[in-house]
Every structure is written in C-alpha cells, then in structure tokens.
Amino acid sequence: MENGEEFVLLKDITKVYGTQEVLKSISFDLKKGEVHCLVGENGAGKSTLIKILSGAVKPEAGEIYVHGNRESELTPRSAMALGISTIYQDAELVDSLTVADNVFLGDESLYKFPPIVNSRKQVLESMRIISRLKMDLPANVLVEELSAAQKQELQIVKALYRKSDVIIMDEPTSSLGLEETRALMDTVRDLRERGMGVIYISHHIEEIFEIGDRVTVLKDGEHMGTYDISDVDTDFIIRKMVGRQASAFFSRKPVEIGETQVEVKDLTQRGVIEGVNFNVRKGEIFGIGGLVGSGRSELVNLIFGAEKPDYGTINVNGKRVKPKSPNKAIRSGIGLVTEDRKKLGILAGRDIIENIAVVHNEVFKGPLIDGAEESRLTNKMVNELSIVASREDQTMEELSGGNQQKVVIGRWLLDDATLYVFDEPTKGVDIGAKEQIYELLVSLAERGKSLIMVSSDMPELISMSDRIGVMREGHMVEIVEAEEIEEEELLRLFIGIDDTGGKQKDEKQ
Amino acid sequence: MKNSEISSDKQVRTLAKRRVGLFKNTWFFLLAVLIGLSILTTLVNPRFLTTSNLMNILDQIAVLGIVSAGMTLLIISGEIDISVGANIGLTSCVMAMMIRGGQNIFLAIMVGIALAVLNSTLVGVTSILFKAPSFITSLAFISVFTGTALALTRGAFQTIYGQFETIGVQRFWGILPLSFLISIIAYIAIHFLLTYTKLGRRTYAIGSNPSAAHLSGISVNKAKLTNFMLSGACIGVAAMVLLSRIGAAQPSTGMGIELRAIGAVVIGGSPLMGGKGKIIGTVLGVLLIGVISNVLNMLRVSPYFQQVTFGALILGALAVSVLSTYRKRSYVRKTKDVKQKGGSE
Numbered sequence: 001m002e003n004g005e006e007f008v009l010l011k012d013i014t015k016v017y018g019t020q021e022v023l024k025s026i027s028f029d030l031k032k033g034e035v036h037c038l039v040g041e042n043g044a045g046k047s048t049l050i051k052i053l054s055g056a057v058k059p060e061a062g063e064i065y066v067h068g069n070r071e072s073e074l075t076p077r078s079a080m081a082l083g084i085s086t087i088y089q090d091a092e093l094v095d096s097l098t099v100a101d102n103v104f105l106g107d108e109s110l111y112k113f114p115p116i117v118n119s120r121k122q123v124l125e126s127m128r129i130i131s132r133l134k135m136d137l138p139a140n141v142l143v144e145e146l147s148a149a150q151k152q153e154l155q156i157v158k159a160l161y162r163k164s165d166v167i168i169m170d171e172p173t174s175s176l177g178l179e180e181t182r183a184l185m186d187t188v189r190d191l192r193e194r195g196m197g198v199i200y201i202s203h204h205i206e207e208i209f210e211i212g213d214r215v216t217v218l219k220d221g222e223h224m225g226t227y228d229i230s231d232v233d234t235d236f237i238i239r240k241m242v243g244r245q246a247s248a249f250f251s252r253k254p255v256e257i258g259e260t261q262v263e264v265k266d267l268t269q270r271g272v273i274e275g276v277n278f279n280v281r282k283g284e285i286f287g288i289g290g291l292v293g294s295g296r297s298e299l300v301n302l303i304f305g306a307e308k309p310d311y312g313t314i315n316v317n318g319k320r321v322k323p324k325s326p327n328k329a330i331r332s333g334i335g336l337v338t339e340d341r342k343k344l345g346i347l348a349g350r351d352i353i354e355n356i357a358v359v360h361n362e363v364f365k366g367p368l369i370d371g372a373e374e375s376r377l378t379n380k381m382v383n384e385l386s387i388v389a390s391r392e393d394q395t396m397e398e399l400s401g402g403n404q405q406k407v408v409i410g411r412w413l414l415d416d417a418t419l420y421v422f423d424e425p426t427k428g429v430d431i432g433a434k435e436q437i438y439e440l441l442v443s444l445a446e447r448g449k450s451l452i453m454v455s456s457d458m459p460e461l462i463s464m465s466d467r468i469g470v471m472r473e474g475h476m477v478e479i480v481e482a483e484e485i486e487e488e489e490l491l492r493l494f495i496g497i498d499d500t501g502g503k504q505k506d507e508k509q
Numbered sequence: 510m511k512n513s514e515i516s517s518d519k520q521v522r523t524l525a526k527r528r529v530g531l532f533k534n535t536w537f538f539l540l541a542v543l544i545g546l547s548i549l550t551t552l553v554n555p556r557f558l559t560t561s562n563l564m565n566i567l568d569q570i571a572v573l574g575i576v577s578a579g580m581t582l583l584i585i586s587g588e589i590d591i592s593v594g595a596n597i598g599l600t601s602c603v604m605a606m607m608i609r610g611g612q613n614i615f616l617a618i619m620v621g622i623a624l625a626v627l628n629s630t631l632v633g634v635t636s637i638l639f640k641a642p643s644f645i646t647s648l649a650f651i652s653v654f655t656g657t658a659l660a661l662t663r664g665a666f667q668t669i670y671g672q673f674e675t676i677g678v679q680r681f682w683g684i685l686p687l688s689f690l691i692s693i694i695a696y697i698a699i700h701f702l703l704t705y706t707k708l709g710r711r712t713y714a715i716g717s718n719p720s721a722a723h724l725s726g727i728s729v730n731k732a733k734l735t736n737f738m739l740s741g742a743c744i745g746v747a748a749m750v751l752l753s754r755i756g757a758a759q760p761s762t763g764m765g766i767e768l769r770a771i772g773a774v775v776i777g778g779s780p781l782m783g784g785k786g787k788i789i790g791t792v793l794g795v796l797l798i799g800v801i802s803n804v805l806n807m808l809r810v811s812p813y814f815q816q817v818t819f820g821a822l823i824l825g826a827l828a829v830s831v832l833s834t835y836r837k838r839s840y841v842r843k844t845k846d847v848k849q850k851g852g853s854e
Contacts, residue, residue, distance in 0.1 A: 306724060330726040344724055347717040349784050352524070358714055362726040367706050379523050391525040411725065 005032040006068070007166050007197040008053065008084070013062035015048055015221075018401065019430050022048050023059070023221045030166060030197040035188060037208040037229075038201045040218035041241055041491065042292050042456035046201050049218070050168055053199075054086040055079035066166075085159035086168040087152065095144040099154055100126040102143055103161050129157050133187055149180035156187060167191060168199045173207060174293055185211050203291050205234050205495060217241055234497060242458060242487035249463040250438050255445040257466065258282030262419045262450045264303065267312030272298050276312070276476045278469050280419065280450040285441060287465025287482060288454045291494050294471040296454045297339060300421045303452070304336040305329040316418050330359065333418035337409050337425060339454070345408040346396045353378045353392050355407050360414040381410035386436060402433030409440065420444055421452045426460060438464060458487050472496050536778065538829055539793040543800060550804045557807050560684055567689040570799035572751045574692035574792070577770040578699045579743030581791045582736045583643075584774050585703070587716040587783030590632055590737070592647040593744055593770060595654035597763030600625045600748040602658045605667035605758040614673055622745030628654060629741025633734045643737075658760035668757040677754030688750045695743055700788040708735060716783025772819065773798055776826040797822065 008030040015023040023045045030036050038046050051057040053064070055074040064071050066082045093102050100122040101108075109118045109125070126139040135153045137146075146154065152172050159167050169188070173181045188211050191198055202208060208215055209229060217224040217240040224240045262280040267273060273295050280286045290296050301307040303314060305323025314321045316333050323329040326336070338344035347355050357374045375392060382389060385406040389399060396404055405425070412420065422441065426434045441464060445451055455461040461468060465482040470493045478493055550557040576593055583590055600621045607617035632650050636643040679687040703709035711732040714722040723729050747766075752758050771781075777794035779786025801822065805815050 304724075325728070326724050327726040327728055336724060338721075338724060343718075344720050347714050347721055347784070350713055350717050354710060354713065358710065358722070358725045358727070361707050361710055367708065369705055369707060369710060371705070375526070379521075382524055383521055389524060 006030065007032060007066070008199075009063075009065040010049070010053065011063040011065070013049070013052060013059045013064070015045075015052065015057065015059050018428070020428075021221055023052075024223075025062070026218070026221075026223045028216060028223075028226075030199055032165075032197060033192055033195045034213040035192055035198045035200050035211050037212040037215040038199060038218065039203075039205065039208065039215060039237060039241060041458060043220075044218040044241070045221040046218055047170065048221075050086065050170060050199070050201065053079070054084060054168060080162065080164075083162075083164045084166045084168065085155075085162060085164035086170065087155040087159065087172060088170055093143045093151060093154060096142065098123075098140055098142055099137060099146070099157075100139045102154060103129075103158050105158075125161070126157065129160050133157070133160070133190060135187065136183075147180070148175045149177075149184065152176070152184060153187065156191070165195070166197045166199070168201075170201045171203065171293075172200075173202060173204060181207070203495060205237060205497065208237075209234070220244070238488055238491055238495075238497075242491055244459055244487065248459040250435065250460070252438060252442050252464060253446075255283045255442060257284050258448065261317060263315040265313050265315070267299070267302055267314070268310050269298070269302055269307060270310050272474055273302060273309075274474045278476060278479060280452060282448050282450060283445045284466045285445055285451040285453055285464055287461045287468040288452060288471060289456075289458075289461045289468050289490065289494060290471030292456070294494070295474040296471050297423055298474075299471065299476075300336065300423055300452065300454055303329075303419075304334055304421060306336070327362065330363065330417070333416075334421065335359075335412035335417040335419070336421045337412060337423065339423035339427060341401070341404055341408060341428070346404055348397065349395055351393045351395055352382075352387075352389055352399075352407060355396055356381055356410050356414070359411045363415050377414050381407075381413065384413070385410050385440065400430075402429045405429050405433065405437070409437070413444075417449070419450045419452065421454075423454045424456060425453060426455075426457065458490065462487065462490065470494060536787075536790055536793055539777070539790070539797060539826075543793065543797055546800060546804060550807055554807045557804065562803070562807075564680070564684050564686060564689075566799045566803050568686040568754075569803070570795050571686065571688035571692040572747045572754075573766060573769055573773065573798065574689075574795045575695045575743050575747040575750065576766055577773040577791050577795050578692070578695040578788065579740030580767075580770040581774050581777075581779060581786060581788055582699055582703070582712060583740050584771070584779050584781060585716050585783055585786045586712045586733060586736050587719070588633070588636070588643045588733060588736065589771065589781065590629065590643060590647045590740060591767045591771070592628070592632055592650040592654055593740075593767040594763040594765055595651040595658075596625055596628045596741070596744050597748045597751065597766060598758075598760045599628065599654040599658040599661075600745055601752040601758035601762050602662050602667055602760060604749065604752055605669050606661065608669045608673055609667060618749050621748060622742060625745030625748060626738050626741035629737045629744060630734065633737030637730050637733065655760050662760060664760070666757055666759050669752070670756045673753050674756065675753065676750055677752075677756075688754065691746065691750055695746065696788055696792055699739075699743075702739070703788060708732060712736060713784060716785070718784070769798060769819070772823050776822055778826070778830055780830065794826075 006029050010026065010028040012025045012027060013023055014021065014025055026045070026049060028049065038049065040046050048057060052059050055076045055078060064074055066084065071082070094105065097105070100119070103126045104122045109121045110116065111118050123139045130137045130139060133156070137150055137153050137157065143151065143154065156167065172184060176184060185207070188198055188200065200212065212229045214226055214228055215232065215237065216226040217237060219241055258281055260279045261282045264276060264278050267276045276299060278286065288296050288299065298307065302309045303323070305325050305328055308324065314323065319332070321332040323332065323334065347358065353374050356378045360377065361369060378392065381387065387403050387406045387410070389403065396407070399407065425437050425441070429437065441451060441453065453464060462482050462485065468480050468482050468485065468490065469476045470478045470480065472494065547557065556562060580590065580593065603624055604617045604621035607620060608614055628650065632643060632647045635641070635646040639646070677688055681687065703712065711722065711727050714725070714727055715729050715732055719729055748763065751763065773794035774786070774791050775781065776797060777786065777790025777792070779790060798819065801818055802815055805818060
C-alpha cells in the first residue's frame with residue numbers, strides 16, 4: 001500500500017461456476033520485490049485466482065489493477081503485455097525447438113534481408129539472460145532433452161525476456177527433486193532481489209517459509225487472511241486451511257461392518273504407485289485422500305484394470321483377480337465411477353437408456369439387446385436415483401451435471417458388484433444432488449458392498465469414510481480411522497509434516 | 510448377476526418412450542428435397558417419372574448403397590476407410606480372373622468376399638496396432654490394393670462377358686432390379702445391427718466417447734475390428750454386383766466410390782466425429798445422389814457440373830445439420846432456464 005509499489009491489486013473478486021461460488025470476494029495484492037505465497041487445499045480456489053490474474057478466466061465481479069491502472073478486459077495476451085507471466089506445472093513449451101527458439105517464440109529476431117530467423121542473435125540474447133540468473137541451461141539444445149527443472153527455468157528465462165515483472169508459479173516444485181528444488185528457490189530469491197514480484201503456489205508448506213514474504217490462505221473460495229511469514233508458523237497456516245463449520249460435514253448412518261471382502265496386496269506400477277496394501281471390509285467405505293498428484297486416481301485405475309500394474313494382486317471375495325482390462329474387472333465384480341465425467345463418463349449425444357445400460361449390456365450373454373428390459377431397468381434407476389428426466393430419448397446434454405452423474409452411477413447399479421470405486425463422486429455436483437449421492441453410497445454399504453471413495457473434499461472424506469488411506473508420492477503412507485481424525489491432522493498427513501513441523505524428507509529420494 | 514434392489518417409497522415415475530424418429534429433422538429435410546426435386550423434374554421432363562427410369566436409378570445406386578451401408582457403421586464408430594474403391598478394384602479383378610480361368614462362380618464370389626474382408630481387416634488392424642487414424646492406414650492401403658491388382662492383372666482388362674450376368678442384370682417381374690434388392694438387404698442388416706445388437710450399441714458408444722466405452726467394459730478394439738470386417742463384407746458384395754453389371758474388371762474399377770459413399774453418409778446426417786447417425790439417413794443420402802445425377806442427365810446439364818452439384822450437396826447437408834444443432838442448443842438453454850426459475854424442484 002505504501003508508495004504505490006503494488007504491481008497487482010485484486011479487489012473483491014468473485015467467480016461463479018454454474019451454481020457454485022468458487023471465489024467469494026477475494027482481495028489480493030503483490031508488491032514490488034516480494035514473494036507472495038498462496039496456499040489452500042485442493043479446490044480452495046488458488047488456480048481460479050491465478051487464471052483470473054493471467055486473463056484466462058473472467059471474474060463475475062471485482063476489480064483488477066495492474067501497476068495502478070484498472071484492467072477490466074484482461075485476456076491472456078494483454079496480461080502478458082502488462083508483464084504478467086504464468087509458469088504452469090506442465091510447461092507450455094515446444095519440444096521440437098531449441099531453448100533459444102522457445103524464448104523468442106512468436107517474437108523471432110530476424111535478419112533485415114532475407115527475413116529469416118537470426119539464430120545467432122537469439123542464442124546470444126538467451127545466454128545473456130541465462131547467465132544473469134546463474135542457471136545451468138544450454139541455449140542451443142532441443143527442449144525435449146531438458147529435465148523438468150530446466151524446463152521450469154526456461155519458462156522463467158522466457159518471462160524475463162518478455163520483461164515481465166510479475167511471475168506466477170503454480171506448484172513449480174511438484175515434479176522436482178531436492179537439489180533442483182533448492183536451485184529453483186535460489187532463482188526465486190534472485191528474482192525478488194531484482195525487484196520483481198512472485199506469486200508462489202505450493203503444497204509444500206516448508207518452501208513457503210523458506211522463500212515467502214507474505215502468505216495468503218484460501219479455503220473453499222474464501223479469503224482466510226494474509227500474513228507476514230515472520231508472524232506465523234506451520235501450525236497456524238494449517239489451522240487456517242481447514243477448520244470448517246460442523247454444517248460442512250454430512251452425518252451419515254452407521255453401517256455394520258463385516259469381514260474383509262476385498263484385499264489389495266503390494267500393488268505396484270513402477271514410478272507411479274509403490275507397493276500399496278490395504279483391505280476393505282463388507283459394508284465399509286474406505287476413503288482415499290491425498291494431495292493432487294499423490295497417486296490417488298492412479299491407484300484406483302490400477303485396481304480397475306484401466307492401467308496395468310507391474311505386480312501385485314487384488315482379492316475379491318477370496319478370489320484372486322488380476323485385472324488386465326476394465327472388462328475383466330467388471331466381470332470380477334469391480335465397478336468404477338470415474339472422476340472426469342465429461343471425458344471418461346458420459347456418452348455424449350446418446351440417450352439415457354444407452355448411457356445407463358452400457359455396462360449391463362456388456363455383462364449379459366448373447367448378441368442382441370433386450371429393449372424392454374433396458375427400458376425397465378432405466379426406469380428403475382430413474383426412480384431409485386431420482387434422476388430428473390422426462391423422456392427415454394433425452395440425450396446427456398439435456399441433463400444437468402448432477403443428473404448426468406446419477407446416470408453414470410446408475411450404470412453400475414444395474415448389476416451387483418462387490419467393490420464399488422468412486423473417484424470424486426460429487427465433483428461439480430450441486431448440494432442437493434450431493435446428499436442424494438451420499439445416501440446412495442451408504443445404502444450400497446448397507447447392502448454389504450465394499451466401497452472405495454477417492455475425494456479431495458476434506459469434509460466429505462472424513463464424514464463418509466470408515467477408514468482413510470493417505471496417499472503421498474505414490475505410497476499409501478498411513479491408514480487412519482476416520483472417526484478419530486481431525487481435518488488438521490489429516491492435512492498434516494497429506495503434506496507429510498511430522499509433529500516437529502519439519503517435512504519428512506525420507507519419502508522423497 | 511442378479512439385479513439390484515433398493516426399496517423406494519417414492520412415487521414411481523416412468524419415462525416417456527423413445528419416439529420412433531424415422532423422419533426427424535435432417536431426414537425429413539432430405540425427403541422433402543427428394544420429393545420436391547422429383548416433382549420439379551417431372552414438370553420439365555415427364556419421362557423422369559416412368560417406371561423404367563426410376564428402376565434405372567435404383568439399379569445405378571445399388572453398389573454405392575451397399576458400400577455406404579458398411580461405411581455408415583465405420584463412421585458412426587469414429588473410423589473411416591478411404592481404401593474402399595481400391596479394395597473393390599482388387600476384389601473384382603480377382604473374382605473376374607477366377608471366373609475367366611474357369612473356376613466355379615460360387616467359389617469365385619466366396620474368395621472375392623473373403624479377400625475384401627481381409628483387406629478391410631488389414632486397414633483396421635494396422636490402425637489399432639500403430640495407434641494411427643484409420644484415415645492414414647487406409648490411405649496407405651489404397652496403393653497396396655491398387656498395386657496388387659495391377660501386378661495380378663498386368664494392367665489388362667479382365668472381361669467375363671456373358672459368364673456372370675445374373676446378379677447385375679436380373680430384374681424381378683421384369684422391373685425390379687436384383688442389385689437393388691441386395692442393397693436393401695445390406696441396409697436392413699446394418700440397421701438391425703445398429704439398433705438391436707450389442708455391437709450396435711458398442712459402435713455408438715465408441716464413436717461418442719471411446720474412453721468412457723473402454724471404462725464401461727467395452728473392448729473397443731474388438732468392436733472396431735468387427736466393424737471393419739463387416740464393412741469389408743459389404744465391399745465384397747458390392748464388388749460382386751459391380752462386376753456382374755459391367756461384365757469386366759480392371760484395377761481402377763470402383764475408383765472414387767469411397768468419396769461418394771462418405772458423402773452419402775454425411776449427407777444422411779452422420780457426422781465424421783462419430784457417435785451419431787442412422788442408416789435411414791444413409792439410404793436417403795444415397796438416393797439423393799442417385800436422383801440428382803439422373804435429374805441432371807434428364808435436364809441435359811453438362812456432366813462437369815454434376816461434380817459441382819455433388820459438392821454443393823455435401824455442403825448443404827452440413828449447413829442443415831449445423832442449423833439443427835443450433836436449434837437444439839437454444840431449446841436446451843430454454844428448458845434449463847425454466848427449470849432454474851421453477852426453483853428447487
């Protein structure tokens with residue numbers, strides 16, 4: 001606020017997706033020469049805020065000021081022109097061009113005549129920036145040969161070449177090793193000393209204490225506070241990230257839990273999932289939690305046979321299953337409701353019957369479809385799941401998100417499976433439909449099914465699960481009783497901070 | 510597996526039945542164009558509406574129809590095969606050579622159809638194996654098939670006049686061409702397959718969303734291959750009919766039919782992205798192509814312009830399908846607004 005040195009100022013930003021407010025009147029500012037960290041759980045609204053600042057998404061309300069000027073029509077192009085550069089996790093670089101070519105991409109330096117690219121000048125100019133940052137980055141090499149860390153560095157070089165003074169880094173260290181992380185931290189410090197502003201998003205809280213000047217905490221789209229790093233500690237930040245009202249929790253009916261029905265033994269896909277062991281009992285909902293990229297979805301894909309494990313087995317009802325394909329998994333009594341409904345769930349353009357009966361049709365024998373049976377089963381699901389629809393030939397596009405999700409779930413209920421896997425069952429679903437889906441999960445448990453539920457929604461995970469398996473960097477590091485754990489403690493396990501506040505480095509080689 | 514039971518005390522609702530939408534939007538439009546065109550032409554040249562002319566049209570579009578039926582299957586599943594023409598060329602050459610060599614005609618036909626199925630399967634297998642779009646693999650196989658046919662025939666015309674005429678020339682009651690009946694059988698077979706069999710459902714599912722289909726337990730590759738084989742069978746039958754009609758074969762026989770078949774399917778309202786479409790559309794598309802080419806002949810339009818008309822027809826069909834999706838979208842938007850205004854229903 002003092003001496004007008006704010007690079008960026010966001011005032012009362014509100015963003016609504018569908019009926020959900022993902023950002024509720026958020027204010028945020030970035031000063032010259034500071035590293036401002038942004039923390040929050042999965043889905044707290046960090047990415048949306050960044051997208052608004054980089055012009056990719058337009059807010060419904062609020063004001064954006066860049067260098068003191070109000071910008072009402074921010075586009076990715078104009079944001080870049082104003083000096084805002086965003087460095088994404090999956091670097092948007094052209095693999096088949098050299099480092100220097102990538103730096104100059106879209107703004108190539110040409111000879112006067114003939115107007116061809118002046119590679120020499122591009123290389124020299126790139127090298128000048130690289131050496132100024134003391135980076136280990138060859139300018140003449142193809143990008144596909146670079147390591148993940150070098151790609152991040154290249155993006156920083158690109159930002160500097162464009163004379164950006166605001167650099168946004170979204171989870172820059174998630175794919176880096178310890179050494180590389182350290183080098184990146186040095187670069188960030190260097191940028192700060194040059195008077196640039198850095199917005200730094202990370203799940204690794206200890207990084208924030210290492211390089212941050214201020215930290216802003218978001219929770220469920222709300223601004224929980226902005227603090228000087230020197231005034232806070234890890235505990236305080238974690239407490240701010242969680243701690244919801246009791247109303248955010250769903251109180252479910254307890255279900256009697258029987259004996260072990262499903263066992264997962266030593267499931268491994270090298271480099272992705274390492275030796276995961278757990279079991280699920282009859283009537284139990286086994287939650288799987290962890291940060292984005294911890295291997296949750298990868299684990300359930302292995303169980304369902306959508307990915308092939310290197311080794312490891314799954315026992316369902318005492319029978320050994322080695323799922324080689326979803327088809328085999330379905331026949332062994334495993335069902336998967338996928339996370340990405342649009343990409344992996346619905347059959348767009350096809351009607352309700354076809355969408356509900358698709359799994360059923362694969363299970364029964366014979367080449368012909370029984371139209372009357374399909375129609376009967378569809379109507380049954382429409383009633384059981386209260387799907388809002390009026391005609392059998394309504395296509396999926398004509399249904400709301402919640403009803404689409406119910407149709408996708410319905411396809412697994414027509415035939416009895418033993419193990420139901422739900423990957424983010426209530427993502428993008430409104431509150432009413434959410435509770436109906438919760439009740440459905442419980443009723444499946446009541447009927448003696450085993451359920452696995454992956455969820456990023458902390459209250460959902462704690463209130464629905466009986467036990468929770470915590471995934472971190474491809475390992476299932478701990479299995480906890482959901483009744484005995486608090487949000488705060490669970491988040492600590494996700495991030496991997498022990499009681500002394502330091503990160504458990506042993507997991508990360 | 511037993512069906513699940515969840516007891517429910519809510520009022521039981523029943524969804525309205527599927528409408529038998531034989532003549533919904535695009536198809537109705539095509540039919541209207543067909544009828545309008547026929548009336549106009551009859552006014553100018555009454556000879557259009559004679560039995561012999563109409564039967565000629567049906568005879569002329571039979572081969573295209575059989576090929577298009579198989580193509581419909583491929584396009585709905587999101588695949589395409591542009592080697593159809595070359596496949597017909599190779600197949601009909603082999604059949605003709607066998608018949609000339611004094612082989613049993615029935616055997617020649619069987620070998621020919623088997624060869625067409627094999628060729629088509631190769632297109633599918635390579636596409637799956639190399640994870641390449643079938644457009645590219647079939648492009649490669651055009652040269653393979655034509656080249657093989659050239660090598661076999663040494664470029665020579667294979668005439669079999671008078672030895673194999675029944676299928677192409679036979680007319681029931683003196684009017685109804687047998688070739689047309691064969692194409693009707695092909696349409697009905699594919700329609701039955703798409704509507705009443707698991708394979709049909711899989712075809713739509715794969716074309717709509719292959720990942721979701723895979724995760725629903727559909728073995729995507731198997732279904733795709735089956736479709737290629739069935740399309741191959743259609744190609745084999747088409748080659749047989751064509752050979753019988755012309756009485757001769759050469760490597761370039763059938764050239765260009767793939768584009769007309771794809772055109773017919775698209776005109777009939779199946780988008781190339783797959784997941785949508787019905788055989789009735791293809792039937793009308795083929796019919797429209799046949800009628801228009803006949804009408805242009807009747808009106809003595811230069812054959813060069815007939816090509817232009819075919820192109821215009823495809824563009825017109827695209828325009829109609831875009832317009833109908835616009836209409837549908839605004840309808841969806843309206844109903845959603847109503848729902849929201851209606852409050853928490």
